[in-house]
Amino acid sequence: MRRNTWQREAVREALGNNEGFVSAQMLHSGLREAGSSIGLATVYRALADLGSAGEADSLQSDQGEVLYRACTPGQHHHHLICRSCGLTVEIEADAVEAWAHQVAADNGFTQPSHVVDVFGMCAKCSAD
Amino acid sequence: MRRNTWQREAVREALGNNEGFVSAQMLHSGLREAGSSIGLATVYRALADLGSAGEADSLQSDQGEVLYRACTPGQHHHHLICRSCGLTVEIEADAVEAWAHQVAADNGFTQPSHVVDVFGMCAKCSAD
């Protein structure tokens, strides 16, 4: 039986308030500074749940830590991410989807999935 | 001054003998079982060197560990990877390169880079 706890809701809300990808630890310390007594393990659990429920996207940073971001559920999309500030734009890529399927099929691969993310410096960070 | 040691060569060779992506730890235990006395730290250092020299590609597994694979140096390419056995095919994707640059430019992003990898089940593993 799935229960509704204020902790889960707090994580969901904190994630939604964020423009870009954030780490579990950043979310946790943010919530703590806001006066919450939420535990780190709970943040990890909530994020994993949100991820598997399709309510959050995740990716791994260069340093190997997992970053999360709220996303529009049920819709497949990719991301354009600022290396400097983390600003993220959701992008559609039907052409890339088709290409990935084609490449997989051409090489005899089935059940294709793909990882497609574009990194760069956003307009604001480029100006600095 | 860069030195040539048998350890570095052993890592390079072990990497070349492998069809797919392998972790530093897998390489290390494989070399150890083959009778080498190479240290784990040295394997990590050698792999990092090969990576920055463009002689090896790396990617992060779902579990967060970094996997390495020998590649044709100096050529930008992506990978089609079997989720089951790790078999890897290098793929070219000029169209995707162009698309990534276009998407970045459309959103005001500069210095674009991208992560594009396709996962699936290879023909052999699909048959099992």
Added chain:
DNA sequence: CGGATGAATGATTGTCGTTCTCAGTATGGC
């Protein structure tokens, strides 16, 4: 060749992100 030099090695320790443990808490059904 042979000694000097300092880059490379490797056993160990440290770091850091994440997961696990387990006793205590509090949610939802009754």
Added chain:
DNA sequence: GCCATACTGAGAACGACAATCATTCATCCG
């Protein structure tokens, strides 16, 4: 309200990787 039990949270454990540092040995140079 009461109970079963899913959830929580502090801390320990874990795993991948980086750093440390005494030792080793490639390379240089006479």
